[in-house]
Amino acid sequence: MKDGFEVFCVVLSFCLEKSDFPFAFYLSNFLFELFFLSPTSCLSCHPTGDTPPESTPVRNRLQSPQRRSHMTTPSPEIASLSWGRMTVKGVSAPYKDCKVWPGGSRAWDWRETGTQHRPGVQVADVQEVADAGVDVLVIGRGMETALRVPTATAEWLTRRGVEVRALQTEDAVAEYNRLARRGANVGGLFHSTC
Structure with missing residues (x-):
C-alpha cells in the first residue's frame, strides 16, 4: 500500500509540474482506484490481503456511457x-x-x-x-x-x-x-x- 501511494504521488506531481491538468485528473482517479479501491487494498475488509471470492462485484471500468452519480473520468477534448x-x-x-x-x-x-x-x-x-x-x-x-x-x-x-x-x-x-x-x-x- 505504501509503494502504491508513493507511485501515486510521484506521477501526480509530474503531471502537475507539466501543467497537464486533464491528464493529471484522469491519472489520479485511475491510480486512486487502482491502489486504494481495488478489492485487495482494503485491509479492513481483507486483513490478510486475501483476494475476495469470485462472486464479489468488481468495478466496471468500461469506457461506454453509463449513468454515473459523479464524474470519474474527464471528458475528452x-x-x-x-x-x-x-x-x-x-x-x-x-x-x-x-x-x-x-x-x-x-x-x-x-x-x-x-x-x-x-x-x-x-x-x-x-x-x-x-x-x-x-x-x-x-x-x-x-x-x-x-x-x-x-x-x-x-x-x-x-x-x-x-x-x-x-x-x-x-x-x-x-x-x-x-x-x-x-x-x-x-x-x-x-x-x-x-
Whole structure:
C-alpha cells in the first residue's frame, strides 16, 4: 500500500509540474482506484490481503456511457475539426460526426436513428450521452448550422437535468473544449459538415 501511494504521488506531481491538468485528473482517479479501491487494498475488509471470492462485484471500468452519480473520468477534448473530419484526443481514428462523454467517444451514425437535418437531433441521438450522466450537452449543428434541434429533444434533456447548448459546430467545439478543460461534466454531439 505504501509503494502504491508513493507511485501515486510521484506521477501526480509530474503531471502537475507539466501543467497537464486533464491528464493529471484522469491519472489520479485511475491510480486512486487502482491502489486504494481495488478489492485487495482494503485491509479492513481483507486483513490478510486475501483476494475476495469470485462472486464479489468488481468495478466496471468500461469506457461506454453509463449513468454515473459523479464524474470519474474527464471528458475528452476535441483535438481538431475541419469539414467532414474531427479527431478526439486519445482516439487514433477520425470521425465525421461524433458523440463524446466523460471517458469516451464514438462515431455518431445518423443511420442508427434515421436522423436528418430536418427535423434534426432526436431523443434517440442524445440519450446515450445523457445516460453517461452529463450536466451539459453541447450540440454542434454543423458548419452552416443546417442541423436542427427540435424543442422536444431540448425539453427531454432539460427534464433530465441536462443543460443544452446548440451552436454552430466550430463554436460548439470551442465551448465544449472550454468546459472539458475546466473539468465540467460535459458531453457533446458534433456534426462536421453542413
